[in-house]
Amino acid sequence: MTQMVRAAVQTGPRKIEMREFPRPQIGPDDGLLRVEANGICGSDVEIFRGHIGAPDRGPFIPGHEPMGIIEEVGERAAERWGVQVGDRVALEVIVPCRACDDCLTGRYQACRFRKYGHGVTGIEVAPTLWGGFAEYMYISPNSVVHKIDKTLPAEIAAMYNPLGAGVRWAVGLGEVGLGDSLLVLGAGQRGLAAVIAAKAAGAENIIVTGLASDAHKLEIARELGADHTVVVDGDEGRDIVEAVQEITDGRGVDVALDLTPMAGGPITDALKSVRHGGRVVLAGLKGSREIPLVTDIIINRAITIKGAFGVDVDANRKAIALLESGRFPLEKLHTHTFGLDEVGLAIDTLAGETEDKSAIHVSVHPNFS
Numbered sequence: 001m002t003q004m005v006r007a008a009v010q011t012g013p014r015k016i017e018m019r020e021f022p023r024p025q026i027g028p029d030d031g032l033l034r035v036e037a038n039g040i041c042g043s044d045v046e047i048f049r050g051h052i053g054a055p056d057r058g059p060f061i062p063g064h065e066p067m068g069i070i071e072e073v074g075e076r077a078a079e080r081w082g083v084q085v086g087d088r089v090a091l092e093v094i095v096p097c098r099a100c101d102d103c104l105t106g107r108y109q110a111c112r113f114r115k116y117g118h119g120v121t122g123i124e125v126a127p128t129l130w131g132g133f134a135e136y137m138y139i140s141p142n143s144v145v146h147k148i149d150k151t152l153p154a155e156i157a158a159m160y161n162p163l164g165a166g167v168r169w170a171v172g173l174g175e176v177g178l179g180d181s182l183l184v185l186g187a188g189q190r191g192l193a194a195v196i197a198a199k200a201a202g203a204e205n206i207i208v209t210g211l212a213s214d215a216h217k218l219e220i221a222r223e224l225g226a227d228h229t230v231v232v233d234g235d236e237g238r239d240i241v242e243a244v245q246e247i248t249d250g251r252g253v254d255v256a257l258d259l260t261p262m263a264g265g266p267i268t269d270a271l272k273s274v275r276h277g278g279r280v281v282l283a284g285l286k287g288s289r290e291i292p293l294v295t296d297i298i299i300n301r302a303i304t305i306k307g308a309f310g311v312d313v314d315a316n317r318k319a320i321a322l323l324e325s326g327r328f329p330l331e332k333l334h335t336h337t338f339g340l341d342e343v344g345l346a347i348d349t350l351a352g353e354t355e356d357k358s359a360i361h362v363s364v365h366p367n368f369s
Contacts (some may be wrong), residue, residue: 006366007134008343009123011059013050016344024127024138028074031081031139033089037158037337037363038132039065042188042261043285045351048344051262051287057122062343063132063364064093064119065161067148071136081145090160091137092144092316093118108144109310116140133343135366146316149324155334158363159193160320161311163330165283166193167322168315169308171201174255174281178202183244183273184226185209185266186259186284187217189333189361192224194257196328197319199225207247209240209266216358220332240266244273251275260284264291271297283308333361339368 004020011017026032044062046052067090070083078084095116096108103111118137121130129138139145148157169190170176176198184191184198187210198206205228208221212234221229230243244253252275260266261284270280271294280303298305311319323330336359338346343364348354350362 005129005134005136006340007061007129007131008063008340009059010048010062014048014344018341021123021128023136024129026072026074028076029141031073031077031083032071033066033068033091033137033139034071035063035066035132035134035137035366036068036088037154037365038063038067039158039161040346040350040362040364041065041162041190042350045347046261046285046287048347052285058124060120060122061129061131061134062119063134064117065158066091066118066132066137067154067158067160068137073139077139077141083145083147088148088150088157090146090148090157090316090320091118091132091139092146092313093120093310094144095140095142096144098142109312118143133340133364133366135340144313146313146320148320152323153331154365155337155361155363156323156330159189159330159333159361160316160323162189162361163193163196163322164311164315164319165190165308166195166197167319168311169259169281169283170194170198170255170257172312172315173306173308174257174279176201176203176255179204180255181205181207181248181253183207183209183240183253183256183270184259185240185257185270187214187221187229188259190283191257191259192217192221192333192360194259195221195224195226196322200322200327205248205253207244207253212236213352213357217360220360223332224328240269241272248275252278255279255281257281258284262286262289264289267291267293268297271301271303274301274303277302277304279304279306281306281308334363335360336362337368338362338364340364340366
């Protein structure tokens with residue numbers, strides 16, 4: 001009798017159904033992951049709401065930050081990935097072809113021939129279990145796999161993706177290094193991860209912005225190493241650019257990182273807050289909204305702008321090393337754990353759409369009850 005696997009399927013905006021699918025048959029080149037935990041990020045919120053993603057996409061199993069234990073693995077796959085049954089691993093969302101020019105030169109995120117992705121592929125694509133909101137998940141031959149220390153608490157290990165984002169966006173793309181200053185627009189989990197990454201890289205002056213309702217996040221930002229926090233709304237709200245100029249004695253920051261979702265104003269704030277010749281990294285998705293952009297600011301101040309698309313191998317490896325080092329109190333970031341039957345509630349909680357507004361890092365654990 002075929003073993004069935006429970007999974008949460010998104011069938012439309014704000015619609016999640018629990019379904020069962022056959023457990024995949026594993027051959028010599030692929031594997032099966034027993035999912036321990038899957039983190040939720042801001043893009044999950046916007047996809048759940050229907051703000052981003054193809055409007056006509058069919059049902060799919062979300063969850064693009066999966067982490068768990070190798071349940072089965074083929075002989076060739078085990079050799080290729082350097083893993084064995086019982087190892088804990090994390091998967092990247094992108095499943096590249098590994099053969100095109102982009103893949104062979106290290107730009108696998110730009111692979112034009114990739115057909116699949118974890119947490120984004122429809123259930124009509126065999127063997128269905130492509131997303132992390134499931135008891136088990138298929139690991140295809142081309143999946144990108146990272147080993148993680150099994151002694152870490154699952155909720156901490158599940159932070160590999162947001163921490164990887166902080167590493168790549170602040171340090172990799174933003175080039176934050178020893179003695180540099182950084183403005184982080186947005187105090188969510190990836191904003192806090194950027195603080196950790198920048199601090200580890202030797203940043204001297206880190207400024208984090210947030211709303212009045214983000215007071216608890218800004219407090220943790222300071223505990224993680226932020227030198228200044230700025231509230232941008234309410235009675236205590238300050239103009240970001242003025243605050244940055246005051247903090248930096250009129251020089252501006254070396255790097256500004258925008259992580260705010262669906263808002264255009266912070267992009268202009270970022271451009272106006274960096275020094276002449278500074279760098280701006282854009283990582284906050286705005287959906288299909290048209291965002292006004294004054295290009296003269298970019299030209300006259302010689303600003304470099306980079307778009308931040310996901311997390312790559314190098315950032316993930318460095319993030320996992322930070323996780324395993326125990327150097328930072330990452331337990332302060334994890335606020336909520338949900339079971340597989342509560343995916344919708346988990347996403348709403350991260351979005352601040354429940355009575356509990358304290359969410360920072362939220363993860364779904366299939367065996368949690």
